[in-house]
Amino acid sequence: MARDATPRLPRRSNPSSDRAGSDGRVGNLILRSLPRKESSQLFPLMEFVRLKLHQVLHEPGEVIRSGYFLNDGLGSLLTTHPDGKTVEVALTGREGFIGLPVIFGFKTSALRVVTQGEGTAYRVEVDSLLRILSQCPELETQLQRFSMVLGMQSTQLAACNRLHDVAERLARWLLMSHDRIGMDALPLTQEFLAQMLGTRRASVTGAAGSLQKAGSIEYSRGRVRIVNRGKLEEEACDCYAAIERQKKRWQEEAN
Amino acid sequence: MARDATPRLPRRSNPSSDRAGSDGRVGNLILRSLPRKESSQLFPLMEFVRLKLHQVLHEPGEVIRSGYFLNDGLGSLLTTHPDGKTVEVALTGREGFIGLPVIFGFKTSALRVVTQGEGTAYRVEVDSLLRILSQCPELETQLQRFSMVLGMQSTQLAACNRLHDVAERLARWLLMSHDRIGMDALPLTQEFLAQMLGTRRASVTGAAGSLQKAGSIEYSRGRVRIVNRGKLEEEACDCYAAIERQKKRWQEEAN
DNA sequence: ATACATGTGTGCGTCTGAGTACATACAAGC
DNA sequence: GCTTGTATGTACTCAGACGCACACATGTAT
Structure with a gap:
């Protein structure tokens, strides 16, 4: 079969993509949809981070310290079971946000979130995010709508797991x-x-x-x-x- | 086995419980948690309704006209499939609200919602609800949090359907x-x-x-x-x- | 009393997938 | 080269559930 030559961590050698914080290169769709008034409040709070393969972002029952706006790459939301079994219940990429419970005032995650593939994200501390959230109505709306979409996705997967x-x-x-x-x-x-x-x-x-x-x-x-x-x-x-x-x-x- | 004598629609003959709108008898937990300032805006918009067994409240793909705060009884959220198969993906009673998508600005339901058992609810037209929602921060918060809780429930059921x-x-x-x-x-x-x-x-x-x-x-x-x-x-x-x-x-x- | 609709018990044959185990293939390091 | 760890192929048994079909039970209506 055709092999592609992508090595493990190739883009380390390309420093230009490390500085995507200055707007033009933002991949996350929520961030891109924000009016300047809101993004100018949000961006200074965020850190551009590189995500490794299978990196665990949140663990069930643990306090969520940071939220993530993915630019590229992919986050899987999994349930975990005592015997080590896991099931993916939702999947998101640059269209979403990881850390939704905090938006609604909850502090812990119910799910494990792991990355799949390498990727980049804007990471934001929860405290910082919550501090500006009430002054960013568009951000708030986007996040809430995304949570509904993600919920819909997981209901469909619930049925899928049963029937297919x-x-x-x-x-x-x-x-x-x-x-x-x-x-x-x-x-x-x-x-x-x-x-x-x-x-x-x-x-x-x-x-x-x-x-x-x-x-x-x-x-x-x-x-x-x-x-x-x-x-x-x-x-x-x-x-x-x-x-x-x-x-x-x-x-x-x-x- | 012991039979209980509950007939089909017995409480029609008890008109006093039909007028539960005057507070003391409200079963829905969200409604009960509201400050007077908000409930006094909300209650005039609502109608106390009796729900029959297996009544369909929302149908997937259809516009949601009314939301429901259940007082008692139970609502099942189901996915539907072309071949007639259904799977329940979430369940709610008096702790919740039926019609969540409208809270986030969406108009149609993704799921079928059917009642189980008889019950009562406060029904509210979506337009009316949305009109006052921005002036009722506590109501808004409660609804949003409930949506997160319901989403968590459905993720757990997604895994349950797969594993058990x-x-x-x-x-x-x-x-x-x-x-x-x-x-x-x-x-x-x-x-x-x-x-x-x-x-x-x-x-x-x-x-x-x-x-x-x-x-x-x-x-x-x-x-x-x-x-x-x-x-x-x-x-x-x-x-x-x-x-x-x-x-x-x-x-x-x-x- | 009889007829009917509804709800439940049961019995196929079939199949997917669980659990488990082991063999092989490939890649990276020494 | 060789070794080791990781990824994949495959084989086996067994339990659960599928689709289907039919008989029986019970409550309601005529």
Whole structure:
């Protein structure tokens, strides 16, 4: 299969992208939508950070110290269980914010949040954010709406987990990731996917194998490459489309 | 088994409870928590309504015209699928509000909402609610926090649907209902439970049978009676406890 | 009393996926 | 080169649940 030559941490050598704080390069859609009046209050409080692969941002039951506006890369929200099992219940990229409970006055996270792929984010201390939030109505609105969208996503996934088999869910998951990560090659091991889908690694082998046989994806040793997105959409359950449909509808409805 | 004599719509003959708008009898916890300044604005806009069994309050994709503050009874939020399958993704009673998307500026519902058991609610037209919402900060806060709590619930159910078997989920569901409906006898058919749990009716027969054999419940022809709640808690998966735990924690954290 | 609708018990055959285990393939370091 | 750790392929048994179908029970209506 075609291998892409992306090394582990290649962009360390490109310092220019480290200084994205000066606006033009902001990837996060919430930040980009803010009026100058609000972003000029918010940006001085934030720090541009680089996120590593599988970095844990929040842990269930622990106090949330920082929120994150992702610019690129991807955050998975997982439930954790005593026996070590995990299930992904929501997924967000640059369209969202990580740390929603604090917006509503709660201090702890109910979920584990881990990054997938490398990425960058603007990190903000919760105290700082809350201090300016009441003076930033547009930011507040955006965050609240995003929380509703994310909630809708998780309800759809709740149903998906009940009704659909591993291959459908895997295809659905790849599509959701693909949308957010913006590249065809994703750094994914079967073990990681098993944790996302709440299933066995061996089941992922089977599902990924059949997707590859169908020509939707190619993969090898921790790299998945999407080669035929259209086909992948056919193989995914309708949950992917349902989420996108509702998101779009709400976007249009919100004045 | 012991039958309770509750007829279908018995309380029609008790007009006094129809006029619960004058405060003392308000069951909804959000309404009860409001300062007089806000409730005096809100109550004139609302209508006390009686909800029938399995009444559909919202339908996915349709515009939400009214919101509901339940006083008693129970609302199930379901995803619907083209083939008629449904899965419950969240459950609320008098602690909440039905119609959350409108709070965030969205107009349509993503989910079907159906009542379970009979109940009463304060119904409010969306337009009216939105008109006063900005002048009712406490109401706004309560609604937003509730939306977060409900979202957390649905994430836990997403995992539950993936990891736990029918009997555990049934026990969990009965506990959640029991908490909210406040009676030991619930009007539930196996067919209805199957739709809530997203499974076959026959699977419910099996699960309910084993719960009855264990002495946790008794049931017959559309009536389930919880006879040993402690035992039921043992048989449920940890998801029930996890939801309650997090809810309580957040309640304490919110100043 | 009879007929009917509704609710429940049960019995197939089939299949997905869980749990587990082990073998192979590849990559990086010595 | 060789070793080691990680990633993947595969095989096996078993339990749970699926789809389907039908019989029986119970309460209501005529």
